[in-house]
Amino acid sequence: MKAWLLIGMSLLSLPLLAADEVEMHISEALEFYKEGNYGEAAASLQYATQLIQQKKGGALAELLPPPLSGWKINMDDETTTNTGMMGGIMVARDYEKGDARVEISLMTDSPMLQGVLMMLSNPSFASAQGSKMERIGRQKAMVTYDEQRRGGELNMVIDNRVLVQISGSNVDRQDLLDYAAALDVEAISEMP
Numbered sequence: 001m002k003a004w005l006l007i008g009m010s011l012l013s014l015p016l017l018a019a020d021e022v023e024m025h026i027s028e029a030l031e032f033y034k035e036g037n038y039g040e041a042a043a044s045l046q047y048a049t050q051l052i053q054q055k056k057g058g059a060l061a062e063l064l065p066p067p068l069s070g071w072k073i074n075m076d077d078e079t080t081t082n083t084g085m086m087g088g089i090m091v092a093r094d095y096e097k098g099d100a101r102v103e104i105s106l107m108t109d110s111p112m113l114q115g116v117l118m119m120l121s122n123p124s125f126a127s128a129q130g131s132k133m134e135r136i137g138r139q140k141a142m143v144t145y146d147e148q149r150r151g152g153e154l155n156m157v158i159d160n161r162v163l164v165q166i167s168g169s170n171v172d173r174q175d176l177l178d179y180a181a182a183l184d185v186e187a188i189s190e191m192p
Contacts, residue, residue: 022051053089059191060106060162061091065182068175071097088112095179102168102179106188113163116142116155136180145173154180159189 029044067073074094088110095102107113119125120140123133131144136156145152151169154176158164166179 022048025051056108056192057089057091060089060108061093063106063184063188063191064091064093064104065179065184067095068178068182071095071100071102074101098170100168100170100175102166102171102175104179104183105163105165107163107165108161108191110163113157113161116163117157117160119155120157134177136177137185139180139185141180143173143176145176147173152176156180158183158185162188162191 025044025048029041029048032038032041032044072095074096088107090105090107090110092103092105095104119129119142120133129142129144131142134141134143134154139156139158141154141156143152143154149169150171152167152171152173154164154166156164164180164183166176168176168179
């Protein structure tokens with residue numbers, strides 16, 4: 001699995017964050033600002049932002065699907081989150097079944113979304129890339145699969161704000177589609 005880390009902590013080890021901790025750092029930033037200590041004010045606001053992003057990342061991680069029948073979560077790689085790489089917030093989890101591997105990542109608040117939305121709205125672009133457009137329920141997905149290598153990737157965007165990427169190796173094409181269908185699209189759409 002890609003090494004997506006958030007300040008060296010896995011998502012599972014993050015403490016529960018109380019709203020008052022966020023409020024405390026925002027109040028602290030306001031005090032520093034009024035004192036003219038702009039550097040400390042900015043640092044306090046950045047820390048409050050990071051706490052909010054961690055909380056949002058935790059909520060996003062809860063939306064990753066459980067393993068499908070016969071699959072298990074790769075315990076060597078815990079669910080991870082990232083708030084820096086490529087902008088936005090991303091969570092990822094690895095699943096395995098024998099030598100088959102699937103990684104699902106959910107990303108929100110990312111500039112990458114616009115590019116994927118553009119590709120999904122233009123099927124000719126997908127076919128030029130060797131991909132095929134599919135419907136997963138009511139969602140459009142772009143699927144790239146190599147029969148000989150038995151690997152591929154599925155990309156879709158939920159509610160125009162959450163990018164879903166499912167990649168697999170030593171898998172059947174249907175495994176990618178099944179994991180996409182296992183996502184709770186309604187819950188993802190309702191996420192604040």
